[in-house]
Amino acid sequence: xxxxxxxxxxxxxxxxxxxxxxxxxxxxxxxxxxxxxxxxxxxxxxxxxxxxxxxxxxxxxxxxxxxxxxxxxxxxxxxxxxxxxxxxxxxxxxxxxxxxxxxxxxxxxxxxxxxxxxxxxxxxxxxxxxxxxxxxxxxxxxxxxxxxxxxxxxxxxxxxxxxxxxxxxxxxxxxx
Ligand SMILES: [Zn+2]
Ligand SMILES: [Zn+2]
Numbered sequence: 001x002x003x004x005x006x007x008x009x010x011x012x013x014x015x016x017x018x019x020x021x022x023x024x025x026x027x028x029x030x031x032x033x034x035x036x037x038x039x040x041x042x043x044x045x046x047x048x049x050x051x052x053x054x055x056x057x058x059x060x061x062x063x064x065x066x067x068x069x070x071x072x073x074x075x076x077x078x079x080x081x082x083x084x085x086x087x088x089x090x091x092x093x094x095x096x097x098x099x100x101x102x103x104x105x106x107x108x109x110x111x112x113x114x115x116x117x118x119x120x121x122x123x124x125x126x127x128x129x130x131x132x133x134x135x136x137x138x139x140x141x142x143x144x145x146x147x148x149x150x151x152x153x154x155x156x157x158x159x160x161x162x163x164x165x166x167x168x169x170x171x172x173x174x175x176x
Pocket of ligand 2: 141151152
C-alpha cells in the first residue's frame with residue numbers, strides 16, 4: 001500500500017485496511033507473516049509527515065528452542081515522523097533528534113505502508129522468540145523435543161560416562 005505525499009492534504013489523511021508484512025524486514029525465524037490490520041492518520045507537519053496509528057495481527061514464528069511454530073500476536077501503537085527529503089538546516093536536525101520520537105527519511109514520492117508497518121512490528125518483537133517461557137527445547141544429544149516427553153538420554157544423566165558428569169564435581173571458588 002502506497003500513500004503519495006501529494007494526496008496528503010492539510011487536514012491529514014486517514015486510512016485503514018490490511019497490509020502485507022515484509023518478512024525480509026523482520027529479524028526472526030518466520031514461518032509465515034500474513035497481513036497486519038492497520039489504522040493510520042498522516043498529517044503534514046512543517047517539512048515532514050507524522051504517521052500515527054496502530055497495527056494488529058499475527059505472525060507465525062519458529063521457536064528458537066524447540067523449532068516448533070508458534071503464533072505471535074501483536075497490537076501496537078506507533079507514532080513517527082517521516083522526512084520527505086533530507087533536512088538542509090542543521091538546527092532543525094538537532095531539534096528533531098532531541099524529541100523522543102522516531103523519524104526516518106523518505107526519498108521517494110510516496111510512503112510505503114508495508115515498510116513502515118513491517119519496521120514497527122520488527123521493533124516490538126520479543127528478544128527471545130520462544131513458544132513459551134517453559135519451553136524445554138530439544139535434547140542436545142538426540143534432538144527430541146523435550147516438551148513432548150523425556151528422551152532416553154535423560155535416564156542416563158547420572159551415568160559416569162556422560163560427558164558433562166564431570167561438571168558436577170567442579171567447585172567454583174568465589175574471589176572476594
Ligand atoms: Zn519451544
Ligand atoms: Zn536425548
